[in-house]
Structures are given as structure tokens and as C-alpha cells.
Amino acid sequence: MxxxxxxxxxxxxxxxxxxxxxxxxxxxxxxxxxxxxxxxxARMHRPDLIxxxxxxxxxxxxxxxxxxxxESQVPILLLTARTTEEDVLLxxxxxxxxxxxxxxxxxxxxxxxxxxxxxxRVTSGGAASLPGAVGGDDMVIDPHRxxxxxxxxxxxxxxxxxxxxxVLALEPGRxxxxxxxxxxxxxxxxxxxxxxxxxxxxNLRRKLEADGRRRRFVETVYGRGYRLSVRHVSVPQP
Numbered sequence: 001m002x003x004x005x006x007x008x009x010x011x012x013x014x015x016x017x018x019x020x021x022x023x024x025x026x027x028x029x030x031x032x033x034x035x036x037x038x039x040x041x042a043r044m045h046r047p048d049l050i051x052x053x054x055x056x057x058x059x060x061x062x063x064x065x066x067x068x069x070x071e072s073q074v075p076i077l078l079l080t081a082r083t084t085e086e087d088v089l090l091x092x093x094x095x096x097x098x099x100x101x102x103x104x105x106x107x108x109x110x111x112x113x114x115x116x117x118x119x120x121r122v123t124s125g126g127a128a129s130l131p132g133a134v135g136g137d138d139m140v141i142d143p144h145r146x147x148x149x150x151x152x153x154x155x156x157x158x159x160x161x162x163x164x165x166x167v168l169a170l171e172p173g174r175x176x177x178x179x180x181x182x183x184x185x186x187x188x189x190x191x192x193x194x195x196x197x198x199x200x201x202x203n204l205r206r207k208l209e210a211d212g213r214r215r216r217f218v219e220t221v222y223g224r225g226y227r228l229s230v231r232h233v234s235v236p237q238p
Contacts, residue, residue, distance in 0.1 A: 003117050004028045006047040008038035008064065009079065010057055018051060021106040022113060035059025042068050049116055051109070054080040054091065062094060069095030075116040075159045079104070092199040097160040098186075115186075119159040120146070139208075139217060141169050150208065160185065161204045164197070168218065168228035177225040201226055 005022055009015040010033045019029045030047070032038050035056040042050060050068070054061035065076055078091045078099040088099050097116055100109060140149045143166055148155045157165065163185040168176060176184075178194040186192045201218060208217045219227050 002026050002028045003048040004030070004045065005049050005051065005113065006030050006032065006038065006041055006045070007051045008032050008035065008056060008061070009051070009053045010034060010055070011053070014053075017106055018109065021110045022051075025110055025114065027113070033057075035061060035064045038064050039067055042074065043071070046072070047074060048120070049075045049077065049113060051077050051079060051113070052096075054078055062091060065091060065094045065096050069158075073156050073158055075120050077109075077112055077116060088193075089195060089199050092196060093203065095158055095203065097158050116159050119163050141165060148208075155207050155210075157204065157207060160200055161207070164200055165204060165218075165228070168226060172228040175221045175224045175227045181226070197226075 003026075005027045007015055007018050007022070007029060009018065009031070012033070015031045015033070019031060022029045030041060030045070032041050036058040038050070038052065038056070039059065041047070052061050052064060056064065059067075061078065061080075065078070068074065068076065075098075076096045078088075078096045079102060080088065080091070080099060081102040088101070091099055098112055100112065140147075142148075146162060148157055148162070148165065164181055167181055167184045178197045181197050182192045182194070201220075205216075205218055217229055219229050221227060
């Protein structure tokens, strides 16, 4: 089945251009022109990915992101004409996986969509960067199932959060710089801010340490970057 993509964009010309490029990639594309329609369509049809403009009528794009992220882990790519870093980071903090600022290249947008879809697919082919499940008594990361469990309980992550955790799990205990994380988890994307990594890590920690968990799975090494704690995660021997 072809991936189903919802494009929420009130500019009809931009929406049509996005549709052309995404349909060339073999996607099934549906267009809506306001935030309320975006929420209703996502709830009814459960798309595989959402391209969401921030400046939407009826319901603001940030509110759409907030509502949909509370209900599902569908990948969300934000489109924004706002140029301040705070606006972009607010969208990421609400759970968006990625963003692009206008004007943008439709070809790059298609590449970003490909990358997000690739990371969100639950297939063994998308797990080549890890030989198998990584796990310890506290956490299990299974890249083949796109699944993270802590004490046997599933932890819902966005595609980007899982991608970052997957990078850190390559070598638990090793410090990855923000630039290394960008190169590995945002490989098809350009212009990603190091601050963007920080926002995703904050969201990742919030989920991993929810429900009173006191363990710090992702540690900050100040002036260097981030690492996955070896106290709670182990890599199986080949």
C-alpha cells in the first residue's frame, strides 16, 4: 500500500505543488485547507505522515500538532513562514518531527518526507544500523519493531526521537556530539540547528523518565553532547 500523506496547507498553489512532488514519489496525497479539517481527517483516515503549515485558519498549526501528538505518533513535518528560532522550537517541543521554513525546495521537502517515512516504517530493512534488539533489565530497544520498552511497558516515541535514541544505542556510554547526531539521525536534511537536537532530547527524556522513573537514560556531557547510560542498557554479544 502506498504511504498516505495528509497535507494541511491553506495556500492552494503551495498545496498543489506539494501534491505533485509527493505523488511523483508514489504517495497517496490528501489536501485540507484549515486546521479543523486536518484534525478531523487525521482522526478518520490515520495518515502515515502529515505535512502541516503553522499558519492555518480555524485552528492554528501548533494547536493541530498538540492535539494530534496527544493521540498518535504519526510523523509531522511543519512548514513555517516564521523565521524566529523560538517558533520552530515550540513546534518541535509539541512533538513535531521536523520542520522547513518558507520558501523551501519541493525536492528537499520530498526528501524529508522520504526520510521520515523510512524511519517510521516497522520493517527489518529500516533497522540495518543495529544488528538486533538492544536491551537491559530496564530498557529494551528493538529497531526491527520500532519499539522501546521500559520494565516491559511500551514507550511511544516519534520517528525523530526514536532515530536519536537509535544513534545513541549504537555505542552505549559513548558521547555523541550534536553534530554527529544530526549527521546520523537527520541524514537527508539540511540546515538542522544543534538546538533542534536539544529539544528532541528533552522530549525523549520526558517520555523515558515518565511515571516517576528516576533513572537518567540519556545523559548530558556538558560541552560535548549526549550518551546512553551503560547502567541501564546493554548490547548483546554477537
